[in-house]
Structures are given as structure tokens and as C-alpha cells.
Amino acid sequence: MDPPAVVIDAGTYEVRAGLAGDDAPRYRAPNCTARPKQQLQVLVADEIYTIKNHAQLEFSRPLERGVLVHAGAQRDVFERCFSKVQCTPRDSRIVVTECAVNPPSARKACDEILFEDFGFLGRMRLPSAVCAAAKSKEILEDRERHLATQHGGKPAEKRLPYNHDCVLICDMGHSASTATPVLSGGAHDYAVRRSDVGGQLVTGYLRDLISYRQMEVFDETATIDKLKRDLCYVAQDFDSELAKCDGTTKEHGTASDVYAEFVLPDYHTIDAGYARLDTRHPAYNPEERRRRTRPDTSPQFLRVESERFCGPELHFSPQDIGLKQCGLTELVADSILKCPHAMRPNLSAQVMLVGGGARCPGLRERLQRELRPLMLEPYDVEVVAPREPELTVFQGAAMLARDNEGQYLSKLDWEEYGADRCLVGFGRPENGSSYDAMDVG
Template sequence: MAHVFVMDNGACTIKAGYATGKEPRQIPNCIIKAKNERKRVYIGDQIDECKDRSSLFFLLPFQKGFLVNWDVEHQVWDHTFGKECLNITCKDTCIVLTEPHCNFLSVKDATDEVLFEDYGFASALRTNASALSAFGYLDANPDERCCLIVDSGYSFTHIAPYCDGRVIKEAVLRISVGGKLLTNQLKEWISYRQLQVMEETYVMNQCKEDVCYVADDFEENMAIARKRGAANNILRHYVLPDFLNVERGYVAMPGDSHDGEQILKLNHERFAVPEILFRPSDVGIDEMGIAEAIAYCIMTKCPEPVRARLFKNIVLTGGNVLFEGFRKRLETEVRSLAPQLYDVRLIQADQPITDAWHGGSKLAQSAKLKDMVVTKADYDEKGGWRICRERFDN
């Protein structure tokens, strides 16, 4: 088979690289314009060349988790495949590309058309990120037959059960909470209470990653956050970057000196933002939290014989699982919702953000891949979208 190129095409970040590599390259999946450089457009990881990252304007190919702007995506892919980035020779390459669960047929067909007709890949596999994570986990744990992938990413949180390498489609659940919503919520709260930061998506996303954590007991943490002085061990200062002396914001204790630096005071926001993952109704989203959705998925949507195996193999992937305390809180809540006769075990992926890419890398090195891909010859001879739908969607 041709060289295999694995691309986890996330709504926020593309994780891409040849399957023989050790780590993928992480490329922002967007086009960026900077306020201070009006004539310059940054595509993907060209943002590293931008010196002042305040008030950035983002053009995104994804909206609400689905690929809707092919003009933007084409430019990002051109950059990713091009000489200045990964230098891919498409005609000699098999691509393994991820898409979201429950993707629209029109988007699927357009994706296949772009891969084969615009770029001319030798062969392709269009699959889900959770499928690659499941393959990687089950390959590393041959005694296990089932796992439940909890993928909490930029746009959504997906919960997908896999048995014997196949997804139980009717059991896949989606929660409309991801990293983007959490960052936007933090921006709104800070803008209302302290400083107007609604245009500072880039900086506030870093702030969220640096200071937020998942509380093991929300009410107890709220009680501490209401206290003053030394009794409040939750309050932190976040020093904002000025892009002259400070390239990235950082966390500081309230008593530290910040001469001439602009700071944000973060108190209950630190744990209230990630709490939305567990209680979406707090911000008006009428959906289950992650723990409740996991229990509902296994106990209601999955066959009884596989439930014990699924509870014992819950795999956490995606950027949001990196919040401090996430795994502990989720395990506690899932344990309280699961029947006592079942063991509950949560396994956080070693590298949650790139876990799907690593699973795809393992798949590329297995004999199974050749039976899963569609070749350019198949695409040309058997009706394009028909063979792709038959192979990829079943």
C-alpha cells in the first residue's frame, strides 16, 4: 500500500502526519487575521509568525461541529499538504481522515470528492476520531473486546460504544458542550465583571487552559470562593500578555507583584466553567451531563451482555479531559449512577489531544486497513460517492 497519511481533521486543530512518524503536527484549522497586520493572512500554523496575538479574527471551516466552509478548508489543507508544511505527494499517498459522528451526507460526499478529484489521493479512508481511538485502545489491550470512547473536543462531547471493532451506531450520543463553548462562557463572565475580552478568543482560551479545573464538590468550592483573604485558596490572578515582554499569560498568586501588568482576578470562574460539562442546564442547555449520558448510553442503548465490559473500559480523549480533576469527578459520578454489580474504570488516554491520530497510526500498520479504504481506481470505476458510502458508512 502507498504511504499512509493520518489526518485527524478537528474543528479546532488538525493533527496530521505520516503513520510512520512518532507524533503528528498540530495545525490550527482556521485562517487568522491580526488587528495590527491588516494585509497579512495567517493560514494554520503560520500564526506562530504573528508577534501580536491580541484581537485576532478567525475564519473557521467548521460551524457547530460540521464542515461548512470549503473555501477556508481548502486553503488550510493546501497549506497542510504543501511544501512549507508537511510536503505530501497525494498521488502516492493513502489518507486516513476523520469526520464527526452523524455527519451530513452532502458533507461526506463533498469530502470524498475533494480527496479524490481535487487532491488525487491514491486511496482514502473516511472515519470517526473515536473509531481510531477505539482501535488503538483495543489493539493495546487484546484481552478486551469492548470500550466506550468519551471524546470531549472543541465543538461537542461524543460518547461512542465499540464492540469487536464496530461502533454501536444507535447508542452514540452527543452533548452540545465543547471547548469553544467553555471559552466563550469564560469570555462573557470576565467581560461582564472585569474587563472587555470578547475579542480576545486566543488569549482567553489559553487562560481557560491555564487556570480552570473540575471541582470534586461544586457547592463546597463555591463556599470557599465566597471567603476573603487567606481563607480563599481558589482565587488566582492571571497576568495577561502584552506581546512585548510577556508572550503568553500566566497564573500568579494574589499576593504577587504585577507592576505595570494587566491582570484578571479569577475566583469561582475557575471551576464554574468546566462544570458546564457536567451540568449543561446551568447555562440553559437542556441536555444530560457527561456522567449521566455515559450511564444512559450503556444502560439504555447498549445490549445487556456488553454493559459490564463497557463500564470497565471507559476511555477519555479530547482536550477537555485535561482539566485537573476531570477524571476523578467523572469516575465518582459514573460510579454513583452505575449498578453496583458492575466495575467502573475510567482510562485517560496518554495523549488525549492526539489519541485519535495515534490510533490511526496503529491502524495504518495493520492488515485491516487495505480492506477499509477506497482506491482512486475504485472511485473512478464504481460511481464515486456510491462506493464511498458503501465502504465508509457501513
């Protein structure tokens, strides 16, 4: 019996690896390589965790907006993944995910890594949106059962029944946000819309705000990224949230409900920063909010108030930093309206948020509320966010790898017909072997 195929979901920020049929990845690590300043040692993937202070590292990411730009770094990360998953590439097949509009040059470079450097027997390439859509059926059914329990066991009222063959995937990635409609198991490229606002841009904007207002943290990107994940949220009404912070910026003034503090790491007694005085934290004590913590107390900390929602607001208003692109709501609406008229009701009723950025509190509610007025007709709008949105693509890819045994491009075909022909697909080979379904046609 052949060993199960290896599944690799390589995102811009993180790589997830496992085997076909797995419910969770067996290995998760940053999809990057790093080198300590003024040193020749190169750290790959999870090896960067051996360095406590990431400000001392110079990072190199192989992907930019989901497109392969540094093949050497990606090869090193893949090699680390295969050793952790304990697979033998020359005796295995592999399933890799990609963005919906991946250029042929990036596809060819990836195939050269898999076939020439590692020698896999076969490769199946799947768009990340298709993988997420495959997992969405299970997620939507679980949500439907949960809603039924809230209505006394009766099915929740819906104006439109779920159509699992018609889903819009909104991928909140590290370097971009992408809206991709998936119809009948295929991503429709003509309706894909992408914005350059991702988690990296939000972190950089938050880092600039704190540096200009309070403390210079331009080299502490990793610390600010953790602050963003622990404290930031999407405001449902930006103006009202901003009004809460009016008059509370004095050093010893009364703090608003938005105010929080983030303790900075000193890499001696504190290895990683953590949040305190946050109303959303389970250990929040309202008695501690009566007076702000004095700056002369230890350890060192950052005061954050309006910064908590000003950073994620870029998803909806990128014009705030001069970026001439539409917000997330317009991005999703335009993608839906570019699809056939008959598909629009199902797409608007099943908008799935995936990616690490989908974890931001308030994002789903804000998108759902602002998306309704942009529909040309009174469609039913429903935005769903899984419990672990960053794992949805991998879980879908593992399901498809388990159920699709005949859609692999073999190494023999790749060597015989050439990389260029396998990418564009000039008909079916005479020997009856099958190309990748996404490569041919």
C-alpha cells in the same frame, strides 16, 4: 514499494498530520484560517502564530461539531498539511478521521477535496472513536502494568477482566462532547450521544464571567483560552469549593486556596499570558499568598477564584446557562444503557477520555465518581485518561493505516461508480476492488 499513507486527524480545534505507523504527528496546527481585520491576507493553520495579538484576527473554522461546513477553508488547511509532511498527493493514499455520525453530504464534500483537488490514489475513512479504541488496548495494558507495580508485581484486583473489543470513547472536543461505544472494532451509531458543551463554550462562559466581574475581555478569546488551560479545573464538590471563595472577594482580603492570578500579555515584553499564585504550579511560593497583589503593580493581571471551576462545571451542569441538555455523566450513562445488556459491564469498566478537553484536572475523578450511581446494576466503573488525550485518535489512525492495506477506496472506483454510489455502497464492484469498510454496508 509504495510510500506510506498520509494520516490526517482533522478536529474542530486542531489538525494533526503524519504518516502511517507514526507514534506522533509530524505536524500540528489550528484547524482554521484567519484574516487580519481590514486586510485581504489570509493566514492558514500555523501561519496565525505570526500574529502575536489574535484579537486582531477574524477566524474561519471548516468544522463545526466535527462536521465539515466550510470546504474551502478545509482545502487550504489540508494543502498546508501536505506541504509540511512532504508528501505528493497524486502518488499517495490518505487516511482521514471523522465523527461517528457524519452526514453523507459532508463525506461527499471531503471526498471531492481529496480526489478532485489533490488527486489521491486512494482514501480510507475511519471514525475517530474507532481509532481511539484501537489505541486503547495499548493504553489499558500500560495502565494494568503500572497498577501491578504498585501491588508488588502482582496483578491489580479487578472484578471484570479487560475486554479490548468493548470500549466507550468519550471525546471532549472543541465544540461538542460525544460518547461513542465501540464494540468489536465498530462504532454503534444507535448508542452515540452528543452534548453541545465543549471547550469553545467553556471558554466563552469564562470570558463572560471575567468581563462582567472584572475587566472587559470579549475580544481576548485566545488569552482566556490559555487561562482556562492553565488554571481551570473540575471541582469534586462544587458547593464546598464555592464556600472556600466566600468572603475572599475583597480587593485586599485574604486569598483562599482557590485564588490565582493570570498575567495578561502586553505584546511588547509579554507575548503570552501566564499564571501565578497558583497552588498547583511547581513554582508556587506560599509566602506570596499572605497578601494579594495590589492592582497598581505591573504587569496587568486578572484575579480568578471561583471562575476557575465555574467554567468547567458546565460539562456536568449545562442547565446553569439555560442549555436544556444533560450533563456529561448522564451522557455517558445513557450511551452505555442503550447498548446490549451483555456489553454494559465491559463498557462501564472501560470508559476512555480523549480530546483536548480531557486534560482538565479533576475531570476523570468527577466522572468516575458520579457515574457509579447511574448504572442500573452494580457494574465496575473505571474511567481512564491517556497522558496525551488529544493525540489518541491520531495514534490509533496511524496504527490502523499501517495494518489495513486493503480497505481503501481507489480514485478509479470513485470516478467510475460516482460519489453517491461509493457513499451508500450498492454491492461490490465486479472487478473485485474493495470499497471503504465504513462506506459500504
